[in-house]
Amino acid sequence: MPDLQPWQLERRYDVVVVGGGPAGLAAAVGAREQGAERVLIVDRESEPGGILQQCIHHGFGLHHFKEELTGPAYAQRYLERVLEHDVDIVTDAYVLDVDPTRRVSLLSGRHGRTEVDAGAVVLAMGARERTREAIRIPGTRPAGVMTAGFAQKLVNMAGYLPGRRVAILGSGDIGLIMARRLMLEGAEVVGVFELMPHANGLTRNVVQCLHDFDIPLHLSTTVVRIHGHDRVDKVSVAPVDEALRPRMAEAWEVPCDTLLVSIGLIPDNELARALGVRLDPVTTGPVVTSTMETSRDGVFACGNTVHIHDLVDWVSQESQLAGGGAGAFASGRRSSADNVRLVPGRNVRSCVPHTITTDREHTVFLRVTKSLAPCSLRLGEVYERPLRYVVPGEMVTLKVRPRFLQGFHGGNLHVDVVPREEAAA
Amino acid sequence: MRFDVAIVGAGVVGCAIARELTRYRLHVALIDRECEVGLGTSKANSGIIHGGHRAHEGSYKGATEWRGNQLWDELAQDLPFGYSRIGDLTVAFDDGDIEHLHMLLDQGRRRGVSGLELWEPERLQREEPNLSHDVKQALHAPTSGVVNPYEACFALAENAVRNGLTLLLEHTVSAIERRDDGFTVTTDRGVLDARFVVNAAGVHGDAVARMVGAEEAGLRFRKGEEYLLDKRLVGFVTRVVFPCPSPTSKGILVIPTYDGTLMVGPTATWSEATDLTTSAEGARAVFEGAQRLAPGISEGDCIAEFAGVRAVAADEDFAIGTTRVPGFVNVIGIQSPGLTAAPAIALDVVELLQGEGLGLEHDDGFVPGIDAPIRFAQLDAEEQARVVRGDPRFGRIACRCEIVTEGEVLHAIERGARTMDGIKFRTRAGMGRCQGGFCAWRCMRLLAETLDVEVSDVTKRGGASWITLPRLEVEHA
Numbered sequence: 005m006p007d008l009q010p011w012q013l014e015r016r017y018d019v020v021v022v023g024g025g026p027a028g029l030a031a032a033v034g035a036r037e038q039g040a041e042r043v044l045i046v047d048r049e050s051e052p053g054g055i056l057q058q059c060i061h062h063g064f065g066l067h068h069f070k071e072e073l074t075g076p077a078y079a080q081r082y083l084e085r086v087l088e089h090d091v092d093i094v095t096d097a098y099v100l101d102v103d104p105t106r107r108v109s110l111l112s113g114r115h116g117r118t119e120v121d122a123g124a125v126v127l128a129m130g131a132r133e134r135t136r137e138a139i140r141i142p143g144t145r146p147a148g149v150m151t152a153g154f155a156q157k158l159v160n161m162a163g164y165l166p167g168r169r170v171a172i173l174g175s176g177d178i179g180l181i182m183a184r185r186l187m188l189e190g191a192e193v194v195g196v197f198e199l200m201p202h203a204n205g206l207t208r209n210v211v212q213c214l215h216d217f218d219i220p221l222h223l224s225t226t227v228v229r230i231h232g233h234d235r236v237d238k239v240s241v242a243p244v245d246e247a248l249r250p251r252m253a254e255a256w257e258v259p260c261d262t263l264l265v266s267i268g269l270i271p272d273n274e275l276a277r278a279l280g281v282r283l284d285p286v287t288t289g290p291v292v293t294s295t296m297e298t299s300r301d302g303v304f305a306c307g308n309t310v311h312i313h314d315l316v317d318w319v320s321q322e323s324q325l326a327g328g329g330a331g332a333f334a335s336g337r338r339s340s341a342d343n344v345r346l347v348p349g350r351n352v353r354s355c356v357p358h359t360i361t362t363d364r365e366h367t368v369f370l371r372v373t374k375s376l377a378p379c380s381l382r383l384g385e386v387y388e389r390p391l392r393y394v395v396p397g398e399m400v401t402l403k404v405r406p407r408f409l410q411g412f413h414g415g416n417l418h419v420d421v422v423p424r425e426e427a428a429a
Numbered sequence: 430m431r432f433d434v435a436i437v438g439a440g441v442v443g444c445a446i447a448r449e450l451t452r453y454r455l456h457v458a459l460i461d462r463e464c465e466v467g468l469g470t471s472k473a474n475s476g477i478i479h480g481g482h483r484a485h486e487g488s489y490k491g492a493t494e495w496r497g498n499q500l501w502d503e504l505a506q507d508l509p510f511g512y513s514r515i516g517d518l519t520v521a522f523d524d525g526d527i528e529h530l531h532m533l534l535d536q537g538r539r540r541g542v543s544g545l546e547l548w549e550p551e552r553l554q555r556e557e558p559n560l561s562h563d564v565k566q567a568l569h570a571p572t573s574g575v576v577n578p579y580e581a582c583f584a585l586a587e588n589a590v591r592n593g594l595t596l597l598l599e600h601t602v603s604a605i606e607r608r609d610d611g612f613t614v615t616t617d618r619g620v621l622d623a624r625f626v627v628n629a630a631g632v633h634g635d636a637v638a639r640m641v642g643a644e645e646a647g648l649r650f651r652k653g654e655e656y657l658l659d660k661r662l663v664g665f666v667t668r669v670v671f672p673c674p675s676p677t678s679k680g681i682l683v684i685p686t687y688d689g690t691l692m693v694g695p696t697a698t699w700s701e702a703t704d705l706t707t708s709a710e711g712a713r714a715v716f717e718g719a720q721r722l723a724p725g726i727s728e729g730d731c732i733a734e735f736a737g738v739r740a741v742a743a744d745e746d747f748a749i750g751t752t753r754v755p756g757f758v759n760v761i762g763i764q765s766p767g768l769t770a771a772p773a774i775a776l777d778v779v780e781l782l783q784g785e786g787l788g789l790e791h792d793d794g795f796v797p798g799i800d801a802p803i804r805f806a807q808l809d810a811e812e813q814a815r816v817v818r819g820d821p822r823f824g825r826i827a828c829r830c831e832i833v834t835e836g837e838v839l840h841a842i843e844r845g846a847r848t849m850d851g852i853k854f855r856t857r858a859g860m861g862r863c864q865g866g867f868c869a870w871r872c873m874r875l876l877a878e879t880l881d882v883e884v885s886d887v888t889k890r891g892g893a894s895w896i897t898l899p900r901l902e903v904e905h906a
Contacts, residue, residue: 113821117814147889234893
């Protein structure tokens with residue numbers, strides 16, 4: 005992947021995309037397709053593709069490309085489209101700041117500390133993993149406690165084994181994928197411990213990564229203590245009560261040399277926060293319009309920076325939209341203003357985007373608070389759709405068509421996911 | 430190898446003594462079991478330079494707190510480490526507390542501590558709007574400050590080495606024998622002779638004293654848990670905030686560290702010497718205590734936690750002095766305000782050694798300073814641009830949470846970092862909210878490449894704390 009030469013970097017771009025992961029790549033394509041002439045992607049790694057590059061398992065692209073790809077293959081497909089669209093990319097580079105005039109401060113060994121002006125900016129920085137420290141697991145602080153994503157990087161990118169006898173806290177998708185990966189690498193995975201009464205990852209990952217490898221999944225159980233001086237030598241785990249408090253009298257010890265934590269992702273929003281972008285306290289990502297524009301004019305956001313997705317396919321779709329919005333903005337075109345505010349109602353944790361229009365089709369992504377089956381998704385009084393089941397680990401996607409909102413003239417629209425019989429009543 | 434002085438223990442006290450001694454024409458050895466200096470009590474504490482008014486009169490602590498406080502300015506001029514006199518506030522919630530404030534005020538004034546002032550709620554809320562509105566009165570001490578204690582240790586040791594110190598890391602002292610003309614110190618990696626021995630062995634202080642038959646201090650161990658909060662809260666509180674001590678607890682503080690991040694703690698519970706565990710009860714106590722002072726602080730903002738152990742002498746005071754073994758000096762039982770007092774203690778120890786017969790001849794070649802490491806994140810845009818033009822390695826970010834460049838990591842390795850913790854405590858790479866998730870691999874690779882070792886040899890902090898493990902041997906039939 006040839007980096008842009010210093011003399012090739014322009015002083016001004018129509019759209020600058022911060023991050024070259026799946027969100028950033030799709031946004032760049034979207035921007036070009038909506039009329040942006042000069043588009044720049046800034047990526048901090050030496051190759052674009054983001055976290056997909058370390059996701060060497062398959063299962064990507066079923067929705068978007070209608071075939072099953074590995075992470076790097078998915079990234080490559082998108083990267084080719086980006087290159088066809090004549091987009092500039094700087095790698096090994098870091099965006100230090102975006103100011104309200106959309107001046108972007110860059111740092112790179114090749115380009116130095118420099119600035120480019122952007123007609124529109126797309127924030128596509130992705131997410132970071134929650135850590136052991138963030139949830140304050142008591143005990144010692146030995147080597148061998150790491151996030152599942154870091155372990156994935158060690159195994160898949162660098163070829164090193166993070167440990168030989170591994171316990172995993174949290175049943176997020178990365179943890180599940182790593183359970184299988186470490187088994188295949190010859191390590192022993194002694195168990196996956198999940199605080200909640202349900203798995204947090206996709207059902208297919210629970211089946212393919214745990215069940216198929218006889219790895220026990222302990223629900224409503226958490227790690228209550230880490231032991232070991234230099235390196236982990238065991239962890240204490242305990243079941244939790246309904247208020248999620250550990251029942252210490254029933255704790256037991258699990259010998260292991262490694263504890264992977266897979267306890268969720270947090271949108272990476274340092275830049276957005278510094279820029280004064282309004283954030284949603286639930287998703288912790290920016291509040292966005294139907295074109296993925298944030299509260300700052302001409303600043304768009306997409307992908308895990310906005311909310312945590314489970315499938316990259318949706319990231320691509322959402323980001324292409326964000327890039328399109330940025331491209332249109334940079335070209336001086338604005339679509340009709342949003343007139344509907346989506347309000348997460350019963351059993352709905354979050355809705356993205358936060359506002360939509362009544363005159364176009366929109367894809368809305370929901371997360372529910374708790375599992376329900378069968379159930380119904382309701383948009384205020386105007387639309388209802390039956391769902392076979394919902395679980396917090398799987399995002400619900402809803403295409404909102406203009407005809408659903410016929411007779412709705414704007415304002416707050418509550419989104420509820422309720423039991424089927426109640427809905428029928 | 431024969432030394433004039435061997436110092437056992439390279440914490441802040443051992444490092445400060447070592448540096449003082451290198452002002453003279455002496456052969457000095459500083460010995461520590463860990464792979465880097467300052468990794469014991471000195472690393473894991475509140476990092477406070479106490480105002481000078483706090484420690485009780487009539488104690489060694491009281492005698493060195495204010496003297497030590499004043500010496501830090503000069504140290505900070507000579508050496509690069511995070512240090513700032515941000516001031517502290519002791520806050521009173523009731524009449525008993527207010528009495529305590531007046532006691533501290535009188536004690537400080539008698540010692541000559543400058544600038545002490547009582548603040549009424551109105552002033553307090555103007556200066557620190559995020560503190561509890563239940564505070565009735567506060568004592569402001571502008572003399573108080575914060576320091577990054579590990580950086581102080583690195584700088585003191587690096588400067589001492591530059592002035593001729595022999596630094597023996599990963600050397601565990603197992604025996605000290607008194608001979609006619611000095612001591613033989615046995616370590617797991619060889620034997621050395623020294624005319625004088627200084628015992629600055631922290632939690633191992635009694636064990637080292639016992640080796641040679643010197644007085645012990647009846648050391649017990651008090652553990653303190655501390656919790657670091659997200660950068661989001663930078664500026665939330667701008668001075669160190671102390672509650673008044675209660676009969677059962679010295680209280681939980683809110684500490685704006687040198688780097689701006691808030692730290693809350695410490696707990697104070699009796700423990701084993703090596704118990705560095707944090708606990709659910711500790712976290713609860715710390716956040717309850719901190720919320721009493723500043724109600725806006727939340728557990729959800731926690732990004733890291735740690736525990737440190739202080740060696741506590743039977744009489745709770747520092748145990749500093751010559752012993753019944755001529756030439757063997759104890760500097761043990763150094764708990765709070767030991768960090769504050771360290772520069773004063775170092776001067777006292779030099780005097781004690783002189784009293785024991787150590788000749789002191791000034792070394793004209795003594796250089797008080799070392800080059801300050803580049804802190805990219807603290808430079809302005811123009812300086813950053815200039816640094817990157819000079820060395821493109823400063824254009825590559827290693828740690829994104831704290832904006833640490835690869836150039837800084839490489840410099841840290843050149844200056845002695847050997848482990849992931851060594852890099853972290855020198856550069857802040859890995860100290861931020863992602864706790865190394867992003868930078869750990871980059872730092873591992875830079876360590877391996879620069880030191881010409883395998884990635885699999887890289888450790889968190891020496892010993893067997895490897896980051897990766899070799900694959901299991903598989904027996905083939």
